[in-house]
Amino acid sequence: MSQSLTLAVASAIAISGSAMAGIFGSGNVVVERVGNGTTTLSSAATAVSVIEMNTAGVTQQQLDLPTSGGTQVTDSGSATSNGYLNVYNGLLAVSGYNAASGTASVASTNNKVGTVIGSDGNVSTATRTLFPTGGANGTPPSPFSGNNFRSMIATGANTFYASGSSSGTPITGGVWYANNGSFTQISSTATGQPTNMRNVEIYGGNLYTSSAASTGNGVWQIGTGLATTAGQTSTLLINAGTGASTYGFVLFDTNSDGTNDLAYLADDRSTVGGGLQKWVLTGGTWTNSWSVLVNATGATSTTAATGFAGIRGLTGTWDALNGAQLFATTTETSNNRVIGFSDTGTTPTSFTNLASAGTNYVFRGVDLTAVPAPGAAALLGLAGLITNRRRK
Numbered sequence: 001m002s003q004s005l006t007l008a009v010a011s012a013i014a015i016s017g018s019a020m021a022g023i024f025g026s027g028n029v030v031v032e033r034v035g036n037g038t039t040t041l042s043s044a045a046t047a048v049s050v051i052e053m054n055t056a057g058v059t060q061q062q063l064d065l066p067t068s069g070g071t072q073v074t075d076s077g078s079a080t081s082n083g084y085l086n087v088y089n090g091l092l093a094v095s096g097y098n099a100a101s102g103t104a105s106v107a108s109t110n111n112k113v114g115t116v117i118g119s120d121g122n123v124s125t126a127t128r129t130l131f132p133t134g135g136a137n138g139t140p141p142s143p144f145s146g147n148n149f150r151s152m153i154a155t156g157a158n159t160f161y162a163s164g165s166s167s168g169t170p171i172t173g174g175v176w177y178a179n180n181g182s183f184t185q186i187s188s189t190a191t192g193q194p195t196n197m198r199n200v201e202i203y204g205g206n207l208y209t210s211s212a213a214s215t216g217n218g219v220w221q222i223g224t225g226l227a228t229t230a231g232q233t234s235t236l237l238i239n240a241g242t243g244a245s246t247y248g249f250v251l252f253d254t255n256s257d258g259t260n261d262l263a264y265l266a267d268d269r270s271t272v273g274g275g276l277q278k279w280v281l282t283g284g285t286w287t288n289s290w291s292v293l294v295n296a297t298g299a300t301s302t303t304a305a306t307g308f309a310g311i312r313g314l315t316g317t318w319d320a321l322n323g324a325q326l327f328a329t330t331t332e333t334s335n336n337r338v339i340g341f342s343d344t345g346t347t348p349t350s351f352t353n354l355a356s357a358g359t360n361y362v363f364r365g366v367d368l369t370a371v372p373a374p375g376a377a378a379l380l381g382l383a384g385l386i387t388n389r390r391r392k
Contacts, residue, residue, distance in 0.1 A: 028054050028369040029315070029327050030092065031338055032085045034075050035361035036067075036101070041077030041334055045099045045106035048075050050085065050092065050117075052369060055327075057338060057354030065094070065115070067101035071128060073115050074099050075364075076107040076148075078333070080268070083364030084151035084199045084248065084313065092117040092367075093154040095162065098130055107149075110135060110142040114162060114178060116154040127157045129178055136168050143176045143183055151199045151209075151365065155226065161186075163197035163209050171195050175209055177228050186232045187222050193234050194220060199365070202226065203251040203260060208237065210246040210265070217244035219251075219265065238263060238279055238286045245269050248314030248328070248365070264324065264343075266314035267291070268331045272303055274310040276328060276341060276348075290347045294330060294339060298350050311339075313366040327354070329363040336363050 029052070036047045047067050052060045065073040073096040075083050085094045097106050098113040112131035132138055136145035143149070146167035154160040158180045166173035173195040174187035187209075189195055194213040197220075201208045207222040218240035223232030240246050245268050251260040261281040267274040275293040279286050292300035293308035301308050313329035326341040340352040357363045 025052070025054065025060055025369060028052050028060060029338070029366060030085065030087065030369055031313070031329065031355075031366045032083045032094065032364045033357055033361050034083055034364055035077055035334075035357070037358060037360050039077075040360060041362060043076055043078050043105045043107065045074035045097055045101055045103040046077040047101060048073055048083070048094065048096055050094065053338070053355055055325075055340065055354070057340075057352075059355070063117070065096070072098060072100055073113055073128070074101055074103070074106065076105075077362070079107040079148055080312065080331070080333070080364075081150050081198055081247070082107060082148055085365040085367060086151065086153035086199075086201065087367045087369065088153050088202055089155065090118065091154040091157070093152040093160055095149050095152045097149070108146050108167070110145055112142070112144060112149040112162075114152050114154075114160055116157055116160060129158065129160075129181055132183065136166065136170055136172050140183065141170065141172050143172055143185065145172045147173065150197070153200050153202055155202075161200050161202075161207060161226075163200040165196040173197065174234075175200060175207070175222050175232075179228065184228065184230055186227050186230055187234055188231050198246065199248050201249065201251075204253060204258070208249070208251070209234075210249055212245045217241060218246050219249050219263070238265065240265060240267070240277070240288075241273070243269070244273065245310070247312040250314060250316050250326070252318040252324070254318065254320070262318065262324070264314060264316065264326055266311045266328055268310040268312050270304065270309050270331070275300070275308075276311055276314075276326070278343065292348060294351060296353075298353055300347075300349055300351060302347070313364060315367045316341075317368065327366055327368075329366050332362075334362055335359055338363055338366060 033049045050063045094115045098111040110133045114129045117126045144164035147165040149164045152162040171189045194211045194215045196213040197209040216236040219238040220234045248266040252262040263279040265277040277291045278289040309331045311328040316326035318324045323344040330336045338355045
């Protein structure tokens with residue numbers, strides 16, 4: 001189903017709060033934090049912040065998005081599937097809601113808003129795109145009507161992909177493409193196709209999402225390349241198996257042959273198979289090498305045990321010398337953590353706690369910072385290219 005929003009509502013806005021005053025540091029991490037530190041996290045709308053930290057977990061700078069007024073961007077404090085930001089081509093994309101802090105059951109409203117921020121420079125402006133609010137039967141319909149807007153990734157100041165789920169009919173869940181305020185539901189809603197999507201990513205010029213839908217748990221590829229038209233077939237790339245609960249994921253092409261052959265998946269289960277998963281492509285088949293759960297003190301476990309949990313947000317790099325360096329967010333409902341893994345070829349038995357969200361805060365999505373590319377054309381003030389080895 002393809003629908004377009006003919007009324008463009010994308011505009012440049014000023015971001016208030018603790019503005020990011022400097023260029024993002026090369027090799028740093030950005031994480032989305034939800035909550036205001038005072039109010040217990042609930043289904044009500046609450047504050048959204050983007051925090052840059054170095055790989056030791058030390059905060060470098062922080063951006064607080066407005067929680068009221070004409071440029072408000074909030075999110076649900078308890079919707080654990082929401083808030084998965086992405087950095088791509090020097091742009092930071094943050095999903096959210098055009099709702100004032102305290103708005104009840106905000107995830108089920110149709111007041112969605114996508115925010116694109118120049119992640120590689122002095123962040124003082126952003127492009128904010130409002131979603132149509134008329135519901136599933138509106139003209140145009142609301143993407144993710146009555147349900148969760150979970151993740152987005154920008155390809156330009158006013159263009160991005162968005163993922164989520166929906167309630168009622170017609171189905172408006174799945175993956176949508178936004179272009180200057182016009183929205184197209186690009187993922188197919190045919191029988192057997194997933195329409196309940198989580199994180200959306202771009203790797204090697206192709207579009208992927210994670211899902212825990214009954215049609216297949218794991219990582220799906222949407223069409224070929226970066227499609228912008230409706231009816232794209234979703235193909236299950238990595239089948240994580242019955243009962244899996246995949247959120248963040250990273251894909252790597254370790255031999256530069258144009259095919260991703262190494263993957264890490266975040267699974268929020270606290271049972272066997274949950275946590276951080278490693279997958280390897282051999283002979284055309286993806287195989288799960290190992291899965292580890294995490295505890296509070298830096299130990300991993302391959303079996304379920306008291307005090308061990310899964311993860312949701314995930315990002316990282318890979319190179320032949322150092323292997324994979326991964327960063328993840330844990331599944332505690334409040335005061336969870338950003339943690340760091342190193343995979344040098346053996347199942348990791350430990351990890352590093354880098355930062356805690358704090359009381360009445362929770363970390364959601366995590367990604368690597370972009371760095372400026374000399375001579376690049378200006379976009380949102382400055383432009384840059386991702387120069388890490390994440391293979392986006």
